[in-house]
Amino acid sequence: QQQVKQSPQSLIVQKGGISIINCAYENTAFDYFPWYQQFPGKGPALLIAIRPDVSEKKEGRFTISFNKSAKQFSLHIMDSQPGDSATYFCAASLSYSGYSTLTFGKGTMLLVSP
């Protein structure tokens, strides 16, 4: 049972272009939606996150768009750079009694060509 569906699996974008990665979820109890970035040989690291009461969050070139009614959220990378080449994971957090766990999407390998 895949609770967070991520697409595309891989993405090639030219330098300066916009990279867009999409995720969809089913469980309306999810209460926090982070994106993690992973470089080869490294562990994932938090990139940007959003709560479901906000429709958009921007940090530098990275923006999350959140559509609560459609149960979808996406990551937009503006002016994509070769250094952005990495694997990106969306995730959703489920909290209960003060505890929380993350459910990850399957990941998107992004390659930004020079």
Add this chain to the structure above:
Amino acid sequence: DADVTQTPRNRITKTGKRIMLECSQTKGHDRMYWYRQDPGLGLRLIYYSFDVKDINKGEISDGYSVSRQAQAKFSLSLESAIPNQTALYFCATSDNSDMDSPYEQYFGPGTRLTVT
């Protein structure tokens, strides 16, 4: 000075062997997690622990066990390794008292395990 360390970083073992992967953290976090990463499958939660006396099964706990020896140490064991446990294993920590990012998890560098 890594905050979350994993040992070993790489390990090759044979089917049927017992193996332990270790995780240590200096972040002072009370919550620790073990994930496995497989190509095309993302990160899947194996076990998690919210304090020393708390152990919980994740999505794919079968064939694995864990031990929380101290707040800073969380070990993952494969009692009898099998080839389909070949994967990249990550330990992570979190601190729910961080009000800015209450659900942020901090990952170690990973252990690449190969079972032949």
